[in-house]
Amino acid sequence: AIMGKAPFIELCIEAGIPIPESQVVRSADEAQTAAEEVGYPLMLKTSRGSAGDGVVRVGSPAELLCGFDSLSTRLPLVVQRYVAGxxxxxxxxxxxxxxxxxxxxxxxxxxxxxxxxxxxxxxxxxxxxxxxxxxxxxxxxxxxxxxxxxxxxxxxxxxxxxxxxxxxxxxxxxxxxxxxxxxxxxxxxxxxxxxxxxxxxxxxxxRIVHMYPQDVSRCIDEGDLGGLLAWLPGAASHDILIAEPLICLSYLRRFARAAWAKMSARDGGQAGAGERPIKSQSVRLASPEVSPTPRPHAA
Structure with a gap:
């Protein structure tokens, strides 16, 4: 009954479970009508997807049409009120x-x-x-x-x-x-x-818990050696048993390869075989403890 965002939304509405104001739409006209009722900004989401795939923040009717067009092969979609939190x-x-x-x-x-x-x-x-x-x-x-x-x-x-x-x-x-x-x-x-x-x-x-492999990958891609040191046994809390030698060897090997690729690119050379220049893509989300006025984040 809840395999996907659309049936989840429909179930929550029926059961009175708190969700941001949302509507399930199957056409551009339905999306426009829902947006008028929900208001801008809003989130446009595919029913199926993971790790942020199929999620678009929409700030205007023009962006809504563009967003709907980009996701129109993955109907139904969910139009949901943007929540800063x-x-x-x-x-x-x-x-x-x-x-x-x-x-x-x-x-x-x-x-x-x-x-x-x-x-x-x-x-x-x-x-x-x-x-x-x-x-x-x-x-x-x-x-x-x-x-x-x-x-x-x-x-x-x-x-x-x-x-x-x-x-x-x-x-x-x-x-x-x-x-x-x-x-x-x-x-x-x-x-x-x-x-x-x-x-x-x-x-x-x-307690703050560092997640594998995302935090290790972030440290590697951003060249954050200090952050990588947090993965030493006993340095911080992790979601894996960091004492496992094979896990330690795997991320140390990846860090070495990524560091070599970065140095090669900086020196004007080519990255190693199978490697591409690495760009930082991490996003730090505000925490109630970290800042008294956290940065808004979308639902």
Missing amino acids: QVGSSSCLFYRGRLVMAVSSYKLNAWPGPFGPSSCRRMLDDGRLDPILGRLGAAAGYHGFGSVDWIEEHATGRLYLTEFNPRPTPPLSSAYAVGVNLVRALRGMIEGRPVPQAQRRPSEFR
Whole structure:
């Protein structure tokens, strides 16, 4: 029932789950009518897509027509009110529509691009989220792992759900940082017995977790040696077991190749075989703790 943004929006509207004002459209005329009701700026989204694919910010009727034309082969589309706020997500486990566990975090950095996967997250414990997530699971009758994207509006502090991914997503692997026992929860689900909510360590919330491979790729592409040092064992929190030697060797090898390509390009030579000049594409998203007036970000 929620395989895609369009059915997710329709389900939330029917169940009264908080989302930014949204409409599902299937033609340019419907998109224009929806835009007049939602107002500009707005977000135009394809029903299927991931890592920021098929998401366009629209600021005027002319941009709407251009955006619709570029996405017209991927109907239906979602016209959604633009929300200035802090983006986050909750990795969840549902048991036959019941919320078993949820691990939530703010998205601090994105790589590549403003709508790409997170490269750095801040763990969060917000008591308002679990009831909303529970209503979503019950309405969909969902069973298994899933990830819910949401945004906390700067002006009002309200939480709005924006998307559901019916699969485990990378932030799920950071659950250990706040003491959530995924193995126990998953085992209970497989055995078909009631599973209690996993215990958490309150002191670990607000911890910053670096995400692999996005943060490593960002450091490599931007030549951020200091950021790469955060990946040394014990230097920071990560979503993988950094002590794994094969993982360490793989990203060190990539860093060496990228550094050589950059030096070659700077000296007027050609990048190494199979390499292209590297451009920075990371985006740092404002955090409520980092700045008293965070930069607006789209839902």
